[in-house]
Amino acid sequence: MTMLLEMRSITKEFPGVKALDRVNLQVKAGEIHAICGENGAGKSTLMKVLSGVYPAGSYDGEIHYEGSVAEFRGIRDSEHRGIIIIHQELALVPQLSIAENIFLGNETARGGVIDWHEANHRTEALLKKVGLKESPMTIVDSLGVGKQQLVEIAKALSKDVKLLILDEPTAALQENDSQKLLDLMLDLKAQGVTCIIISHKLNEVRYVADTVTVIRDGMSVSTLDAKQGLSEDDIVRDMVGREMSDRYPERDRRAGDILMEVQDWNVWHPEHAERQVIKNISMSVRAGEVVGIAGLMGSGRTELAMSIFGKSYGRRIGGTVKLHGQPTDVSRVDRAIAAGLAYVTEDRKSLGLILDENIRFNTTLANLQGVSSNGVLDGNEETTVAEKYREALRIRTPSVFQKVGNLSGGNQQKVVLAKWLNTAPEVLILDEPTRGIDVGAKYEIYAIINQLSAEGKGVIMISSEMPELLGMCDRIYVMNEGAFVGELAADEASQERIMSLIVDEKG
Template identity: 60%
Template sequence: MSDIILEMRNITKEFPGVKALSDVNLSVQRGDIHAICGENGAGKSTLMKVLSGVYPHGTYDGQIFFDGEEVKFNSINQSEAKGIVIIHQELALVPQLSIAENIFLGNEQRENGYINWNKTNQRAAQLLRQVGLDENPTTLIQDIGVGKQQLVEIAKALSKEVKLLILDEPTAALNDTDSAHLLGLLRALREDGITSIMISHKLGEIISIADANTIIRDGMTIETIQKGPEMQQSRIIKGMVGRDLEHLYPDHTPNIGEELFRIEDWSVMHPTIPGRKTIDGASLNVRAGEIVGIAGLMGAGRTELAMSIFGEAWGHKVSGTAYLRGKEVKLPTVHEAIDAGLAYATEDRKRFGLNLIDDIRRNISAASLERLKTPLGAVNANEEIKRAEGFRGSMRIKAPSVMTLAGQLSGGNQQKVVLSKWMMTEPEVLILDEPTRGIDVGAKYEIYTIINALADAGKGVIVISSELPELLGICDRIYTLAFGRITGVLDRGEANQENLMTLMTKEREAA
């Protein structure tokens, strides 16, 4: 049996007006964890959709060889029958069904024409043990977190006697603990002889786990690097973006002015759990031209704090005082928060930040329609297009026009549309929640440049991020949040990962 389980030769895939893949080659060794990386829009997911039959044979040029024979898949069912299973970034689970029902959906455990539920649940329990998930198979998917849902997807793949497991950004939405568990599971599957392909933007994870890493740029194969001293972050970045990034973060000299925005003794009650205080007496401020970070572990209350400030969009019985340029402001609704000069870019751009089935133009103007009204109360379409085209150019949004659907853009370009939407409201304070989540290093650099430009324009910018190096790289000050409380604030010069983590894990002091 050949040591090569998969070979894709000269794969070319075109969409109307766009060549997504151009003579891409990929060779995967049996039993390896093979990483694929590249910027958003480079063609990584398209290549995997070609492999798995989402794009059927005949819609692309080139050849695919799997397990020693040429394959021509016309559907996902055909690729799965050969042992190729893909887990997409957007998980394909039914929330209202149980774990066991999801694992065997479309592959039901039948006897005499009926589903054998005892067999279904027993087999599901075995698969859950295999992936290290301690849950009852009858638990509903909607009652478990995203990290556990990823493990259910892998259990589902194992139920199909998988030979090649493809994971598209498997840790993008996971915290550090869940990510470590999932990577440990991939190592265990490798010991069992299962080959994996992992698409990821997290270069540290690639270097730690991958046996080989193929870099794709602009729809073309750049190189494949084998595990060893050659697999370094600097080399991977150069391959992805076509240039050296000597600094992951752009140089920036802040010009910080007077205090712009402040909250004092800010407390928020949980919206559904009676008596639970999610934010407890938080106080922070941001000055004109300053980039302020908020660091905290999962569950610390970072997003809840930001959304409660932005028109009480989260929580109830919000108390405390907010000041803008020294004057107290009331922020009881999102509309009033926008009118006061605040903007909030959500961490979940696909669910809450964008309308993916609408065009760039309408997404950018969505929060500023009042500014576009004609005397008769209608939206001035010409002005709307003009303003949106202005942002498309200034923000370097890669799209042929503002009539392009937001759902057709890469993650980095979607994030630029979200930022454009809020910049169009002409805010004084922008709260950016995980602004670079799920986007590649090149697009991250562009987002950092935009954040710096906002600060240089005199805005106050608050950045929430799970990545401490990111906060250390772009922020002038960093607040730490733990268990709903502000536990410290450090200037750029005194902050490092160790002292930030110390403050992020600081428990409530005894009275």
């Protein structure tokens, strides 16, 4: 294989931070090249240098592409050479059609007038390539995230892509959609398209990648041949700089008395009054216990969690929540917090944090009374509280005045946890607590969960990653179509048993 891309000694600095330190990357034509590393290692920064988001002159080092030095002054320069990047946050316009999105800024026009017949015809051919059967006139907002990701790839193909960069393409996808996307990457490879994939999901990396480059602390530390029996442990070792033989920290499992009970919980859809979303659910969590909720995407796990936490989802909500055996008012979010509940949302960027504000602001946001005197915020007390959690949760930041939006995903998640720990909860509901963060940061989150259970708190953990539930939980409720279809103790739970409960119920 000939070398399509070489990035030599790339160094990129921001005020006070060296994000990339003499990084080297070599990508062969026609291969799928994975870039792995912990959150904040510099993976996305490197790709932004390559694609011209950070233009030539704003970094040191050289990019050699197709045999010559390339200096990209912006996205248009790199796209003109066939380099297309698809970011983790999709860049589609929800209210426009598939065809309008694909040719936005690159319209098929004759005499200054858009030729919609031609645009739709070309869109049909592109959708066929990526395995979508939707009409070109379908509004993007009506598609699921998996199909929107395929529209992004169709858009890339419309620009005669030679090097396709996918940044965490499966982070928000369920398993079936992830598999379709990975298989599409293999199809594109067969058609001669070179791909770079950034991913935390090491099983997916091993499935598609020919080569893996590992970046740690802004430096390239290894390049590994993925076709020579490469294991996930090999990648993890280079990512974190140490062996991680056990992905889940040891925990002394000692469940106490029942802390919280949910009885006969029913919830109807907030807009479709006839549709029942949660059906007669009863569950419990004991002091010091980690209880998992497993289920496919769309099974109602998040809806259940949000409806319990201050009835922040749904209508006609019925049932009883008890804490310490006593019925408890959780009819509003403030009442749920006062009762001792906390909810860590699955969408930390939109619902869990205010990204434009600093760590101190976000940490104290759910308990302003705790840092106020006579209704006036005490800035010094805010700083003291934020510093306490920065140290306790090992949030990697030079200052609690750092903007949360500038932190890595793992550190953002720790800030969300800090915000809720500052309310002194008795029961924490964690919805996808490790989504989109790397294995090293995951381990730290798991250690925090274990510490919470050791302190006698109850933890309810929702996760799409079954190994995570099996590695962390004392009991697992299995959910399907808004109802619990089984309950498994840790020693009897397995991926196969969980899936069989779901499939049997479907059947």
